[in-house]
Amino acid sequence: MADKIYRVRMNDLSFSVEDVPKEWLGLGGRGLTSTIVAAEVDPECHPLGPNNKMVFAPGLLSGTAAANSGRTSLGAKSPLTGGIKESNSGGTSAGIMAKLGVKALIIEGLPEEDDTFYHIHVTKEHVTIEPIPELVGKENFEVLDTMLERYGRKVAVFSIGTPGEQRMLISNISVKDPQGKIRSLGRGGLGAVMGSKKIKVITVDAGDSKETYLADAATFRAANKAFTKALKENPISGEGLPAFGTDILVNIINEAGGLPSMNFRYGTSENAEELSGEHVAENIQERGGKTTHGCHAGCVIQCSQVYNDKDGNYVTSGFEYEMIWAFGANYGIDDIDTIAHIDHIMDDIGVDAIETGVTFGVAAEGGMLPFGDGEAVIKILTEEIPNGTPTGRVIGSGAGNVGKLYGVVRVPVVKNQGMPAYEPRAIKGQGITYVTTPMGADHTAGYAVATNILNSGGHIDPLKKEGQVELSRNLQIASAAIDSTGMCIFVAFPALDDPACLPALIDMINARFGAELTGDDVTNLGKNILKLEHAFNLKAGLGKADDRIPEFMKYETLPPHDAIWDFTNEEIDAFWDF
Amino acid sequence: MTINFNAFSFARLTLRSQGIECVNVDRELRDGMTIQDFIDELGFEAGEIEAVFLNGTIRPKSTVLHDGDRVALLPPGTPGSYRLILGIKAMNDQETSPE
Numbered sequence: 001m002a003d004k005i006y007r008v009r010m011n012d013l014s015f016s017v018e019d020v021p022k023e024w025l026g027l028g029g030r031g032l033t034s035t036i037v038a039a040e041v042d043p044e045c046h047p048l049g050p051n052n053k054m055v056f057a058p059g060l061l062s063g064t065a066a067a068n069s070g071r072t073s074l075g076a077k078s079p080l081t082g083g084i085k086e087s088n089s090g091g092t093s094a095g096i097m098a099k100l101g102v103k104a105l106i107i108e109g110l111p112e113e114d115d116t117f118y119h120i121h122v123t124k125e126h127v128t129i130e131p132i133p134e135l136v137g138k139e140n141f142e143v144l145d146t147m148l149e150r151y152g153r154k155v156a157v158f159s160i161g162t163p164g165e166q167r168m169l170i171s172n173i174s175v176k177d178p179q180g181k182i183r184s185l186g187r188g189g190l191g192a193v194m195g196s197k198k199i200k201v202i203t204v205d206a207g208d209s210k211e212t213y214l215a216d217a218a219t220f221r222a223a224n225k226a227f228t229k230a231l232k233e234n235p236i237s238g239e240g241l242p243a244f245g246t247d248i249l250v251n252i253i254n255e256a257g258g259l260p261s262m263n264f265r266y267g268t269s270e271n272a273e274e275l276s277g278e279h280v281a282e283n284i285q286e287r288g289g290k291t292t293h294g295c296h297a298g299c300v301i302q303c304s305q306v307y308n309d310k311d312g313n314y315v316t317s318g319f320e321y322e323m324i325w326a327f328g329a330n331y332g333i334d335d336i337d338t339i340a341h342i343d344h345i346m347d348d349i350g351v352d353a354i355e356t357g358v359t360f361g362v363a364a365e366g367g368m369l370p371f372g373d374g375e376a377v378i379k380i381l382t383e384e385i386p387n388g389t390p391t392g393r394v395i396g397s398g399a400g401n402v403g404k405l406y407g408v409v410r411v412p413v414v415k416n417q418g419m420p421a422y423e424p425r426a427i428k429g430q431g432i433t434y435v436t437t438p439m440g441a442d443h444t445a446g447y448a449v450a451t452n453i454l455n456s457g458g459h460i461d462p463l464k465k466e467g468q469v470e471l472s473r474n475l476q477i478a479s480a481a482i483d484s485t486g487m488c489i490f491v492a493f494p495a496l497d498d499p500a501c502l503p504a505l506i507d508m509i510n511a512r513f514g515a516e517l518t519g520d521d522v523t524n525l526g527k528n529i530l531k532l533e534h535a536f537n538l539k540a541g542l543g544k545a546d547d548r549i550p551e552f553m554k555y556e557t558l559p560p561h562d563a564i565w566d567f568t569n570e571e572i573d574a575f576w577d578f
Numbered sequence: 579m580t581i582n583f584n585a586f587s588f589a590r591l592t593l594r595s596q597g598i599e600c601v602n603v604d605r606e607l608r609d610g611m612t613i614q615d616f617i618d619e620l621g622f623e624a625g626e627i628e629a630v631f632l633n634g635t636i637r638p639k640s641t642v643l644h645d646g647d648r649v650a651l652l653p654p655g656t657p658g659s660y661r662l663i664l665g666i667k668a669m670n671d672q673e674t675s676p677e
Contacts, residue, residue: 240655244587249658251586255650256664257634273601278590303657422660429663447659460665463635475659493657496667560634 003103003211008120008127010197011050011109015127020103026515028060030086031484031529032104033075037084038532040106043539047079047189048167048196049110056097056105056158056202059486063098063212064220066508067228068488070094070296072175072185079196080169080189080355080398081415081440083537086483087190090295091175091183093156094486096204100124101211105204110197117165117200121151124209135200137162139348139386140174140182143201148180156204161350162386164191168396170351170359171195181317182347183295187442188417189398191350215514223507227491230501231300234494241303241490242292246321247277249421250329256462257561258426260419261329262371263361264412267426267558269329274336280307280319283336288312301490307340316344322443325421326357331364332372342374345381351396356381358399358418366406368394410552415440415542425553425563427462432472432567435547436575438533446475448482448492463563469575477578481526485509527578534576544573579645580604581616589627589653593620600651607643614639616649628654629666636665639673 005018027035033055045051054076061069072094078085097105105122119132135143139161147157156176163171171191174182214220232238240248250272253259257267273279284291284305292302295318307319319340327339346353364371369380384392394402399418403411412419417440424431433446460467482489485505495501506517537546553565585593585600593600598620607616613630617639629636631650632643643649652666661667 235654236657236661240587241657244655246657248587248655249660251584251650252652252656252660252664255584255586255631255634278587427660427663429659443658449659449662460663460668461635462664471663475662490657493661496661 003101005104005106006102006122006127007106007108008129009109010107010111010118010129010199013111013129015129017125024103026513027484028062029057029071029073029484029486030075030088030480031525032057033073033086034084034529034533036104036106037075037077038536041077043077043536044541045077047077047082047193052077052193052196053106053108054190054193054197056093057103058094058098060484060509061512062094062486064214064508064512065298066224066487067231067298067300068491069486070298071486071488072097073483073486074173074185074190076190076193077540078188078190078440079167079192081417081542083415083440083540083542084438084533085188085190086439087185087187088483089175089183089185090299090488091156091177092296093158093175093204095297096154096156096206098212100204100206100209102204107197107199114198117198120199120202122202122204124207132200136165140350141348144174144176144180144182147201147203151203151205153180154205158202159350160191160194160200161348163349163351163396164195165200166388166393166396167192167195168351168385168393169398169401170355170396172350172352174347174350177295178297179317183318184347184350184352186352187354188440189352189355214512216511220508220511223504223511226500227504227508228300230494230498230504231491234498236493237301237490241301244277244281245291245303245305245319247275247280247319247324249321250276250325251278253422253427256426257558257563258423258462259325259329260412260421260423262332263330263365263410264419264423265410267423267563268560271328271332271334274334275324275328275339277321280305280324280336283307293317299488301488303490309337309340315340316347319343320353322421323353323357326354327360327377329421330357331360331377333374333377334372335374338374342377342381345378349381349386351381351385354420355398355418356395358412359395359402362399362402362408362411363395363406365410366402366408368402368406411550413441413550414548415546417441423558423563424549425558425565426561428465429460429462429468429471431549431565432468432572432575433476435549435572436472437476438530438537444489445479446472447489448475448478449496463561465567465571469571473575473578476530477523477526479526480529481522484525484529544569547572579607579609579643581607581643581646582648584650586650586652587655589622589651592622592626596621611643612639613637613641613643613649616643617651626653627651628656628670636669638669
C-alpha cells in the first residue's frame, strides 16, 4: 500500500488518512515538512494560534536498512524566530512512521477545551485523540515510561514536559531513542507549539506493518554496503566520533579562538580542558559508561555516549559538544559532572540545550544570577520553570527576550534564536550561516558538504571574509538536501574525502523509489528547499534586516585574535544570488 | 627556544602511551626547527597529524617556530564542516598533493 498523509484536527478532535499529493511524492524529511508548511500555513499566523500546523515526517530512506537513515523532521512556524522551522532528531520515530506508511503526520487547529491535554495514538489507518489528565504536569521520562508500559517498547513516543505545556520558547519535543532514553527535536521552541495544541504526548505503533518497499532490493543492498563502508572507513565517522563524540570539538574550536565564552565576550575558555571530549572520554572509560551509542537503529557512527557519575551510575546520554559548550564555556560552569547533571534535567523537562544555555549567559550578563553557578541553574530548571514562576518564565522565554528584559546589549541571537558554539567573528563561514539560514542562528544549517558544488580551490581563512559566503551557501544547500533524505547529517563527513559516499546515498534513494536522480538533482532539491523557506520568512515579515549579526559583534573585538564582524550588508545579501 | 604545546584526540593518546606530556606544557626546542621537525621529533608518522594550529590558526607544517609560540597538533577526525571552515582540509590537501 502506498504511503499516506495522516492529518489530525485538534479543533474537533478528528482525523483523516489521505493520499499523498503527486507533488509531495518525491519529498521526505525537511523537504517535505517545509513544503507542507509553506503550502498550508499562513506565514503571518501566530505560531501558537489556531492556524499554525505541526508536520512530522520521516526521511526518504527511513525505515529501510540504510545506515544512519533514522532522523525525523518536524516543521512548523517557530514561536521563537517567527519564521519557518525544521528541527530533526534521531530516536525510533522515523523508522516506525515509515514502516507504518506515514509519509507525514500533520496536526492542525486548537481544541475548544483549553484546560485539557490530549494523547494522540497513531496506528494503521487510525488515530485516537483522548484526554490524558494523569500525565499533565509530568516530565518526559515519566511520560515516556508510562507510554512504554502501556504499549511496549516498540512504540514511537513524542512528548513535552512542563515547559512545553506552558508554551515556553525554550521548550522542545522529546523523542524516544532505542534504549528508552530521550533525543530531542531541539530548536525553535517547537515544544510550545505542541503545548499550544494541548498535546502532551504522541505515540505511533507500527504493529506488524512494513510499508517500506524497495523498488530494486539488490541495487539498494549494494549501495548501502558501499555507503556503510564509506562511513566506517572514514577517520571522522569511523574513528574520531566513536572514540570522542562531538565534544572533541571543544579543544579544536578553543584553539581556533572561536569558542564563545562568558556570553560571547571571549573566543577561548579557561574551562576548555575540563569540558573537552578527551576528558569526557577518560571519565566514561574510568566509570564504566560507553563512548559509543547510537541515537537510532542502523547508526554505524555511534557518536553518542553513555555518561556515568563518579559512582558509576547513569547520568545522561547524547552528551553533545553544543550542550557542554553552552553551560561550560558560555555560562562558565567549570565542572563537567554538574553539566552532565544539567543535561539530564533538560532532557527530562524538555528544553533546548543551546537556547537554554545561551539564555543563562545573557541572564548572567544582566545580573540575574552569577556566571558559572550550576546550583542556581539546577534550581531554576527543577523548581522555577516547572512551576511557571516569574523567574522560570523569564528564563523560559529565551535569550533574546531575557536580553530585552534586563537591558543587555550583548545578546547573541539571530532571528531571536540563540547562537550555538561557534563564534561568528572568528569562524566567519559559520557566521554567514547564522545570519542567512531561514532557521535563525543554527549551526546544523551549514553542516554538510556536497562535493559536486564545492569550490575546493584555495585556503579558507576563518578570520577573513574571502570565500565565506560561497562556502556557507554550498554547505547550506547540501545540508538542506541531506536533511530531506532522513539521514543523519554526519553522513556527509566522509564525502569530503571519499567520492563514493554521496553517490551511494543517491543510488539508495533511486533503488528505494525506482527513480533516476543525479547528484545535480539532489543539490537542486537543496536549493529549492532553501528558497521555499526563505520565501516563507519574507512573507512572515523576516526580511534583509533580520539577516544580520548582533551589532556588538561589529564594534567589539573578540580575543585572542581581536576578530570582528566586518561583512557589509551587500556581501551578506549576495548569499541569495543563486 | 621554548614553545607551549598541546596534542588533541588520538595524538594525545599516542603521546601519553609513551609517557610524553602533551596538555598545555612548555617544551624546549632547537632554534630554527619547523613544525614538521617537531612532529618528527615526537615520533609521528606521515598522516598521523592532519593539521597544526600555530598561535590559533592553521599554518603550513614547513613554518619555522619561534620562542613563545603556541602549537597544537590535530590528528585526522575533526567532525562537522569545521574541517573545511577552519581551513584544515585545504591546508592538508595543499601539503599532501604531489607537485
